[in-house]
Amino acid sequence: MRPTCGVQCRTATSASALAEQEHREELSTGLPITSMDKNQVAVGWDMKTWSRFHHQWLRDHCRCSECFHPKTMQRLVNTFEMPPDIQPISISSTQQGLKVVWPSFATAADSDEGTMLNKRDQQVHEHESVYPWTWLRRNSYDPAMPMAEKNKKILWGSRIAQSPPTVEYEDVMKGDKGLLKWLTNIEKFGFSFVSGVPPTPEATEELTRKIAYIRETQYGRFWEFTSDLSKGDTAYTSIALGAHTDTTYFTDSCGLQLFHLLSHTGDSTEASAPSSLGGATLLVDGFYVASILRELHPEAYKILSSVRVSAHASGEKDTSGIYSTSETGFPILQHFPPLPSNPSNSDSSTLTQVRWNNDDRSVLSSLPPSVVPKFYDAIRTWHSLLSSPDSEYWVQLEPGTAVIVDNWRVLHGRSAFTGKRRMSGAFIGMDEFKAKARGLREREGEEASSKMDGEAGVWSVYC
Ligand SMILES: C[N+](C)(C)CCCC[C@H](N)C(=O)O
Ligand SMILES: O=C(O)CCC(=O)C(=O)O
Numbered sequence: 408m409r410p411t412c413g414v415q416c417r418t419a420t421s422a423s424a425l426a427e428q429e430h431r432e433e434l435s436t437g438l439p440i441t442s443m444d445k446n447q448v449a450v451g452w453d454m455k456t457w458s459r460f461h462h463q464w465l466r467d468h469c470r471c472s473e474c475f476h477p478k479t480m481q482r483l484v485n486t487f488e489m490p491p492d493i494q495p496i497s498i499s500s501t502q503q504g505l506k507v508v509w510p511s512f513a514t515a516a517d518s519d520e521g522t523m524l525n526k527r528d529q530q531v532h533e534h535e536s537v538y539p540w541t542w543l544r545r546n547s548y549d550p551a552m553p554m555a556e557k558n559k560k561i562l563w564g565s566r567i568a569q570s571p572p573t574v575e576y577e578d579v580m581k582g583d584k585g586l587l588k589w590l591t592n593i594e595k596f597g598f599s600f601v602s603g604v605p606p607t608p609e610a611t612e613e614l615t616r617k618i619a620y621i622r623e624t625q626y627g628r629f630w631e632f633t634s635d636l637s638k639g640d641t642a643y644t645s646i647a648l649g650a651h652t653d654t655t656y657f658t659d660s661c662g663l664q665l666f667h668l669l670s671h672t673g674d675s676t677e678a679s680a681p682s683s684l685g686g687a688t689l690l691v692d693g694f695y696v697a698s699i700l701r702e703l704h705p706e707a708y709k710i711l712s713s714v715r716v717s718a719h720a721s722g723e724k725d726t727s728g729i730y731s732t733s734e735t736g737f738p739i740l741q742h743f744p745p746l747p748s749n750p751s752n753s754d755s756s757t758l759t760q761v762r763w764n765n766d767d768r769s770v771l772s773s774l775p776p777s778v779v780p781k782f783y784d785a786i787r788t789w790h791s792l793l794s795s796p797d798s799e800y801w802v803q804l805e806p807g808t809a810v811i812v813d814n815w816r817v818l819h820g821r822s823a824f825t826g827k828r829r830m831s832g833a834f835i836g837m838d839e840f841k842a843k844a845r846g847l848r849e850r851e852g853e854e855a856s857s858k859m860d861g862e863a864g865v866w867s868v869y870c
Contacts, residue, residue, distance in 0.1 A: 439452055458552070608631055647821065665835075686826075740758055793818065
């Protein structure tokens, strides 16, 4: 017997009579007004704001437990068994959301021979879907109704030093609330300190894993490094490193990077103040600097947003081989959707990633000759803004305070140093970071109004 969709099914005649009665009610209940024609359902959010949803879109997006697996959150309804011209038997506004009664058709659950209903039974069992209003509004595509971004980015310059975003280690380790605060800091500012971290590799790794599993690279998983050239990269020296993002030579650059200075002592045995030994950390908000570049040097902005730059890492070529993006290259400033050739201030392209490491930049071999001088002018302008006192935030890390950066937005660097310096940290993938933040947010119930569990199925804001 085919499982029903967990709600009462009705025969066609009673459904339309009931819908008529419900329609009269909805006008008096302040619920969104609904109507339909042969292709779409219209939802009136207020007298001026309407959304339209194609019937097949609605049926394909039913989230009841028969159409959408309640645990795996994967589609079960067979999109391709659904008649392209499917039409509701009835629609109505309810407190729970838009209710639609559909004619039945075979679904994935029915594809198994043993459960196929005979034709008569199929006609009796309509299928009822309920679409929560907030889910519908968030997923409106005609027109699109993007919800106000909850955690708008806060761009910053050197003055962030006055009150840098910080969370307590204890809070992060204690539970979801503290962890979400940390991740929200990263979403807003592109970085966050964590104070009170035991200055050990073990505690630092455990802290990192509160977000997600570590992204392993040619440098290992969780790393401790010092100036011993144990790996073929200048990070393993004591020279100064200008503001850069890491792994520009990966198609998918690492999303987050955590740093925790475990110790820094002079060459001789007496104690020495870390600051006298150098090794200060530099942070720069690449989105802040890009916003200035776009405003003051639009031509340079366009070049950094269009020229495809390749990068490489070949310091471990005997073991990990040669990483290179020379086949494709990526723009220094990546947008979604891609920046149009003649960007206007009003265009909807959003800067999504800064990919900049001048030390790892490979041979420029694909630029038209006429563009070469313009490219150098553009990166010189970019570099001058990145390295301006207004952009640079210098901080002397100390054991006990870790810092994590969004490696797609915030550039980091360091001053040269002497003495024995042990830095530790790890990379985390951008997808893993975002997935964790979404999961915490849903669990925190911040989207409670968009989520409904129970008979009508499981509704999540994101899927
Ligand atoms: C962090 N750790 C020292 C392990 C690796 C540093 C990698 C630095 C490399 N030039 C890049 O930009 O990716
Ligand atoms: O040693 C540091 O403080 C930073 C090193 C660095 O820039 C990197 O690992 O990418």
